[in-house]
Amino acid sequence: MATIEQHLPESHNGVADVSGGIPVENPATGEIIATVPDMDAHEVAAMAARARAVQPEWEAYGFAGRARVLSRAQKWVMDNANRVIETIVSETGKTYEDAQLAEIGYAGNAFGFWAKEGPKYLTDEAVKSSQVLVKGKKLILRYRPLGLIGVIGPWNYPLTNSFGDCIPALMAGNSVILKPSEVTPLTSLLLAEGLRECGLPENVLQIATGRGATGAALIEQVDMIMFTGSTRTGKKVAQTAAERLIPASLELGGKDPMIVLSDADVERAANFATYYSMQNAGQTCISIERVYVEEPVYDEFVAKVAEKVNALRVGKPEGFGSVDVGAITFPPQLDTIKAHVADALQKGARVLAGGKEVPGAGRFYEPTVLVDVDHSMQCMTEETFGPTLPIMKVRDADEAVRLANDSPYGLGASVFSRDTARGEAIARRLDTGAANVNDAMINYTVLELPMGGAKASGLGSRHGAGGIRKYCSQQAIVVTRLGMKKELFMYPYKSRTSKLLGGLFKLLYGRGRRA
Numbered sequence: 001m002a003t004i005e006q007h008l009p010e011s012h013n014g015v016a017d018v019s020g021g022i023p024v025e026n027p028a029t030g031e032i033i034a035t036v037p038d039m040d041a042h043e044v045a046a047m048a049a050r051a052r053a054v055q056p057e058w059e060a061y062g063f064a065g066r067a068r069v070l071s072r073a074q075k076w077v078m079d080n081a082n083r084v085i086e087t088i089v090s091e092t093g094k095t096y097e098d099a100q101l102a103e104i105g106y107a108g109n110a111f112g113f114w115a116k117e118g119p120k121y122l123t124d125e126a127v128k129s130s131q132v133l134v135k136g137k138k139l140i141l142r143y144r145p146l147g148l149i150g151v152i153g154p155w156n157y158p159l160t161n162s163f164g165d166c167i168p169a170l171m172a173g174n175s176v177i178l179k180p181s182e183v184t185p186l187t188s189l190l191l192a193e194g195l196r197e198c199g200l201p202e203n204v205l206q207i208a209t210g211r212g213a214t215g216a217a218l219i220e221q222v223d224m225i226m227f228t229g230s231t232r233t234g235k236k237v238a239q240t241a242a243e244r245l246i247p248a249s250l251e252l253g254g255k256d257p258m259i260v261l262s263d264a265d266v267e268r269a270a271n272f273a274t275y276y277s278m279q280n281a282g283q284t285c286i287s288i289e290r291v292y293v294e295e296p297v298y299d300e301f302v303a304k305v306a307e308k309v310n311a312l313r314v315g316k317p318e319g320f321g322s323v324d325v326g327a328i329t330f331p332p333q334l335d336t337i338k339a340h341v342a343d344a345l346q347k348g349a350r351v352l353a354g355g356k357e358v359p360g361a362g363r364f365y366e367p368t369v370l371v372d373v374d375h376s377m378q379c380m381t382e383e384t385f386g387p388t389l390p391i392m393k394v395r396d397a398d399e400a401v402r403l404a405n406d407s408p409y410g411l412g413a414s415v416f417s418r419d420t421a422r423g424e425a426i427a428r429r430l431d432t433g434a435a436n437v438n439d440a441m442i443n444y445t446v447l448e449l450p451m452g453g454a455k456a457s458g459l460g461s462r463h464g465a466g467g468i469r470k471y472c473s474q475q476a477i478v479v480t481r482l483g484m485k486k487e488l489f490m491y492p493y494k495s496r497t498s499k500l501l502g503g504l505f506k507l508l509y510g511r512g513r514r515a
């Protein structure tokens, strides 16, 4: 309890004093470890006013000044890695390894990446035009910070998914208000403290703790909203953004398929299926949620996966190396997982590993493998977001592609084949924002590549040039250096000049034969 207190804003004087606040639970023990304020619309509006007041000063830091703060933050995360990991583990119940690899590893990379690459993506572009009337003029495309960005995050990756999106928004010169999930607000509070230590001016980044209503209030205040969460909430966010006519970037749910072709390295495919369905206890938007295996290698693949999953240790993380699969962070998620498994069993599926909630303190579900599954079952069509892996036998690659695309979602996917050209050809047929061949999920770590969903998995993307330009408006600047008193086409209109211009257009655009 004591270590959490220092992460809270000073005005709230520690956890015990936040009456009427939101209790934060350790899902691995069931203990309440902190209480955070449940901020209302007035508090959010006051935050927004403070953020707007300081934004010009932050923008005036320039690329170099902002990059300096972010590079210090990169070092801060590394110097304070143990403290950050302890905080993440305490509010999510995930393993120390999951917190280190996918959160510390991501944040360390992201702070440095945006500090270095941000200026390249946002520097003024000198543009050349084929338009003859602007010959000799200076043409510039400029990216200008939008002002105040709202970031709303989910509970599964408090550092990577909530906080990670603040980094490019800040680098672009914006103020940011982050509304972390009410389930996992402590990591964001700690990181905000870290950024202050690194020299980020007061109020450039603020954390608005609260539930859905706080998130809704935030959208009313900002110039752009970056949302990560469920498709259901994403639609509401999009509606409010449309009313206000502000841009919204939406990173939503998924049901990622994995396809194992008959020429795959089955041992590698089985290891990847096991790891990428169970890491973070399956609570990753791009977890492998379903597998389609070509008939000739189905039995071998299933036997390997069942053996590997049965060997996993699930339970309360007590330090590095203590367990493989941690807790179910969000209480209602356990109900979804149980419902999907029950539905599958009732419709004829078989369990080859796990299949039950773990009794005792904390919230855990056994790593589970299901076979004899099909698309009449929720476990194959709806996001489970838990440590479950349903595996389905398919006749051939065409059937696998058809079933993989038979989903409202389109976030990520993976294809396993020793013939990489064939694997890539299959990957190109999948309606997803990303597809990995002989790999899974790894695209998320490549910050140069866009990461976003197709279909109901989202709108827009993070990472790459678009991942920072979305926090800016584009401004086109045209500078005429040497001008005549009047352009040829101006008043009064004269038939001779009009004919001349018509002839010019024909010369420019009308020559040559077209097929």
Ligand code: NAD
Pocket: 152, 153, 154, 155, 156, 157, 161, 179, 180, 181, 182, 210, 211, 212, 213, 214, 215, 216, 228, 229, 230, 231, 232, 233, 234, 236, 237, 251, 252, 253, 254, 284, 285, 330, 383, 385, 411, 453, 457, 458
């Ligand atoms: P959620 O939609 O329930 O909540 C997300 C956030 O939205 C929370 O902070 C919540 O308080 C807030 N919120 C709720 N109602 C709101 C409203 N009306 N207006 C504004 N904000 C509101 O999602 P969750 O359960 O926290 O997260 C799990 C989901 O997130 C899964 O579906 C997962 O796939 C998805 N996710 C997607 C990505 C991605 O990059 N595509 C990454 C991580 C998680």
